[in-house]
Amino acid sequence: MTRVWRRILVVVLVVAVAVVAAASFSLGALAAEEPVKLKVWIYPLWLIHSGPDKGMTNEDWMLEKIEEFQKKYPNVDVELELLSWEGGGQKLTTAVASGTMPDIMYSVPVRVYAPKGVLEPIDEYLTESERGQYYPNILKELVIDGKLYALPFCASSLVLSINAELFEERGVPLPKEPDRSWTMDEFLDAAKKLTFDRDGDGRTDVYALGLNGKPAYWAMSFAFAFGGRLFNEDGSRFTFNTPEGLEGLQFMHDLVFRYKVVAPGVPGYNIADVWDLFLQRRIAMVPSSSILTNYVAGMRKPLKLVFVQFPHVKGKDPVTMLTVAGWSVFKQKNPYKRKVAMEFIKYLTNPENSKAAALMKYGPANRLSGNPFENDPNLSVVALYAKYAEVYIKANKPEMEEVVNNIWSAVYSRAMTPKQAIEYAEQRAKAILGYR
């Protein structure tokens, strides 16, 4: 071999070694990506009451998903913490105040936390096709100032839950199939018959309807059915001070004080109290989400639960409120950690994993997950009814929540007439939202 060929061989070998070394180095860098620890907070969402998975909770489901995610990202360590519904909100507030927030959390009140700048906007991490997997009204619920602050996991609409046994006992027909809709007049007739003294001791044993004090949105569909709405499209003005708004509020006032078909003591109840009375068979109808199915399934002797639509005014569409919950990412300094956190919530909400929302009896927010309730006549009504679902409050100021709740609170406690309550709310809305 000549000297020239020997030199060429040396150069080729050196280049080959350099290429192999560079390739190994970059592969090594990918495999040994920096370790990341994600702190994830969740609430108790479901407990399976029967079947082969009896006793399984969403915590078990999460642990499974974490393990799957870690196969793709072995450098990610996920620390899962289960909160309680009673203390979770307070824990989050304290954590935000002290700067010890989780990295990821389910069901963060985005309307409160996004304006404080503690949540990461998700938009830039979503492709157009990923965004297209959600209905616009579902995303709208989680958008503040044009930015998306949670990736939707489940969605549902509120319904009127009925104890069909009490309807049968009083000979009251249920709303007609297939959509179980009924008019205000039909509802009122039924309500009068369903408020009764069973043992003849002069005291009412069963009331037709249960309503709660705060928050008011559970039963707002009754008032909205008359056409009034709280805010304009962009949430900049209070628009409930109209004849339709007043008519709706007056109707609710009359249900409580004129027709006396509502269990007395409305301002003193929260929604859990009202559901308790329903489960004790003391109330025939309550506004609820489809999650009430799980409560009934947990009863020793389950009552006959039927979901129906909120009554509508003749000639108008029924109205219901949309409920959406999703996953949020808190502010991250480290861009890689932020990216991983986004990847994790995208993984939890992909079409396959979103199907788990059905375990809470909620619909998956991801439209590619399909309808898991096709064979359940009760939950199918919820899905059917979802087309009427509206976003609840459109004003982005958290203070408006209190103003809205107070309209109903003032009426239920007779502190104000419906007209006075609406006018007072408008006055405060002008001060908070800053218009004349």
Added chain:
Amino acid sequence: MYKDRWGYYFILPNVLLVVVFTLIPIIWSCLLSFQEYMPMGSKWIGLGNYVNVCQDLIFWRSMKNTIYYTVGVVPLGLALCMLLAVLIFPLRKGWQIFFKASLYLPGVTSGAVLALIWVWLFNPAFGLLNYLLSLVGLGPVMWLADARTAMPSIMLMSIVSGLGSTVILYLAALGGIPSTLYEAADIDGADAWVKFFRITLPLLKPTTLYALVMNTIYSFQVFTQIYMMTRGEPFYATSTVVYRIYETAFERLQFGLASAQAMILFVVIVAMAYLQFKYLSTDVEY
């Protein structure tokens, strides 16, 4: 002082606890009251939060409710405690222990549990109180659901559940009154009323002052009952200052504003305690 240094070492843990968990939070809260709090960085706004508190009608309504609650609960509670103590004191030791334990029991029960029980007692449709009233042809009373009866209902619950510790204080104080004073009064022919008003009541004054000041402070800080039973409803009828502070801080994340509200409450409580000490304190020796 150097000679006594061991004494200071022994009190050091408690002093540290007070500094870390009381003094520093108070100073921090005071500083926060001049800032607009944002989790990612606050800014100084001078007296802005105090101006907002002064203009917040709901805060002042809550202050009025708190004063109403305090005026209702403290004097009535003290009178009831004194009466119970005077009735229990002459009993035999066994009965005394029984009544002391019975009255103190709610004091060792969680406030949240008590509140939940009372919520069901007060239930207008299915509660025990309205059932009892119906037996004598009265009611139904809306209790917590009516703006007029909501606060008195909470006051009733607070009085009934909060008797224990003050009764025990009074019983201890009654035990400290020399029996010779009563014997002398007997010789002078004084009846029970005279003995109570001329001996017992004046000699219980230091205990009454202590109980008055402490119960006033506790009453100004009423929160658990409101949080668990009404959340300030109906229509602010039971909203109290501490509950308003909680709402401002923990529901709306306005920690600066909430701190300003807390500082105002602090000033009011200090002023109340000062007035009580100034006008009620006397040196009683026996």
